[in-house]
Ligand SMILES: Nc1ncnc2c1ncn2[C@@H]1O[C@H](COP(=O)(O)OP(=O)(O)OP(=O)(O)O)[C@@H](O)[C@H]1O
């Protein structure tokens with residue numbers, strides 16, 4: 001694709017010494033490529049992202065206007081980082097940078113009417129979508145006996161990511177589950193449109209359809225975004241692919257970078273074929289391979305390479321590095337999660353104290369967010385500053401969602417999920433039946449629920465009293481909505497006051513165990529103040545809500561901060577740290593238990609560990625425990641089968657001080673690398689029973705990761721407190737054991753699934769007056785009194801620092817034997 005023009009520009013580019021100075025020859029080659037498609041395929045740490053930023057700067061230096069360039073990244077954090085780097089290389093530029101979802105959200109704002117939305121449409125987050133899905137399932141009248149709401153949602157999400165419309169889906173050959181989902185899909189979509197809302201998948205789907213059905217608009221946008229760069233291309237799904245492809249037909253200046261070995265979003269529909277087919281789609285493509293790793297020591301790279309070689313579906317790439325050999329990678333075995341956390345925290349403290357490292361040199365990765373609790377506690381206890389890269393979680397708190405729901409409803413009166421949330425929050429005597437009747441009326445007349453509330457008098461089945469209550473709510477709403485254009489801070493304070501939510505929180509906050517809902521609401525108001533300040537002219541409510549909806553878990557991450565970073569493996573993508581700990585490298589965690597049913601998913605788990613390992617620059621430790629408590633359930637642990645695949649002979653293996661013989665008996669110390677793992681046969685049924693209870697029917701990752709904000713964590717311990725889901729999970733368990741420690745069989749004796757099954761979470765009955773318990777934050781304490789039944793069962797516990805009340809179904813309390 002070398003036209004005479006670009007050759008001339010290349011000549012000019014040679015003057016651009018500063019830009020090209022710190023690049024290798026193949027990197028330079030890629031950076032100086034101007035027109036035509038390009039594929040950069042290379043392993044971790046080889047400078048792919050660096051090439052993207054330098055290439056943008058190079059394009060600008062060649063006179064290409066910034067508004068013709070768009071750089072699509074996978075997380076907001078990656079975009080911010082890119083902007084920072086680019087600002088240094090090309091100050092003052094205004095290149096569009098952001099995630100696919102943000103890109104689509106902005107396009108959709110402009111062209112909303114073309115897909116049947118209004119421009120103030122709302123973006124439903126995962127829990128909003130769940131609510132909407134439940135309602136659609138009811139309205140569609142399907143049975144959920146054989147397909148749970150989560151499964152139905154999963155099938156529909158996959159269909160959307162593959163650009164399958166409801167009509168097309170209904171015409172396909174379907175499994176029984178898919179048949180149910182195919183019935184719900186059109187109803188769900190119709191209800192979303194009535195609510196003037198989209199879910200995350202819709203952002204992509206609508207834009208892909210927009211481009212497909214409007215050739216003129218497609219042409220205009222293709223012309224506008226003449227240069228498109230996509231980083232982490234291996235994780236794009238079909239919808240994302242269709243979007244960049246549609247924007248690169250007349251001007252095929254699409255350049256993508258990726259590493260198939262780092263594809264970790266298959267569960268969300270990412271399709272490796274997008275990378276593999278790139279060369280077919282763009283025959284004139286320039287393909288660049290980068291082989292030198294600049295990030296890691298040879299020790300780290302060898303471990304990563306050995307591991308990933310075990311994947312069958314891949315092409316071997318050889319990476320070399322000129323970096324120093326560094327220290328051997330450590331494999332460490334701890335007694336339990338507490339020891340793991342304490343020991344890691346101690347090491348960090350020691351390294352900092354001896355001036356060998358700073359807190360921000362360290363990162364700790366885990367497969368699931370819930371594992372960070374004990375690490376947090378250990379770091380906090382030692383005064384080590386840390387950050388949990390987990391921005392989504394804040395916005396998932398009940399009180400935050402409540403206040404935001406009022407704002408959503410102000411911004412978009414069609415937002416039915418928000419209405420259902422706030423109509424009786426705080427309590428206003430509007431019961432579930434009344435809400436149900438409003439919903440039915442709304443469905444019948446195809447109007448938003450707020451409209452139904454306004455017409456409450458027309459709903460015959462509503463009692464007079466209920467009508468009055470509903471009208472009162474509408475009056476409150478109208479008073480709030482009248483302030484819609486006030487500065488955000490003012491509006492938010494008015495919401496909290498006018499709805500009497502502040503009083504409600506004051507009254508109810510002592511029910512919660514250790515969080516401060518009022519403090520959180522204050523924090524939200526601070527976010528509003530900040531937003532007002534940063535957007536003095538264009539700061540609309542809509543823009544604020546969009547930012548919140550698209551918030552990424554990595555957004556909260558401040559690189560130059562003097563803090564240790566805790567994050568999931570998914571969130572670590574693209575980043576690098578001098579010293580990395582990967583905790584919980586254990587069977588059923590990593591690989592995740594449900595990935596084992598499927599070869600492709602299993603290989604994805606291996607890639608996930610590969611991604612984690614290759615974040616480390618100088619030093620790396622992998623660890624696993626003999627026992628681990630997850631959601632209050634202490635269970636014996638089997639090491640991850642991936643550990644067996646590492647070059648153990650060259651790694652430094654350390655066992656915890658206690659029970660040294662366990663390590664000896666399970667690892668072949670001869671150096672052959674074979675581990676003699678405990679022989680435990682777990683049948684499918686048994687496995688389901690001893691599961692971590694992630695919400696048994698969800699996609700492997702849906703509730704585990706906080707990747708980039710599109711799959712917020714759903715784990716019960718962080719769920720809204722009124723949810724009874726977590727309680728049901730606990731209550732369903734047979735009262736097999738009397739205390740946690742009684743129930744842990746010696747791992748050496750574990751032979752059968754039955755042994756494993758006896759290692760249950762203690763039933764609520766194990767928490768009695770006088771029982772000694774342990775809490776993550778408060779340490780050991782004694783139960784003074786218990787009261788209430790079922791999900792409302794409470795315990796009052798005395799700790800060294802005072803007394804606290806807990807809802808037992810949710811509390812992070814462990815019985816101390
Ligand atoms: N030519 C170079 N000279 C010096 N440092 C380099 C060079 N190329 C890359 N680096 C550095 O190596 C590290 C890895 O680069 P980068 O993050 O761009 O790799 P990547 O290929 O995008 O990795 P990943 O696949 O993990 O996203 C960065 O710290 C980067 O600044």
Ligand SMILES: [Mg+2]
Pocket residue numbers: 048049050231574
């Ligand atoms: Mg990168």
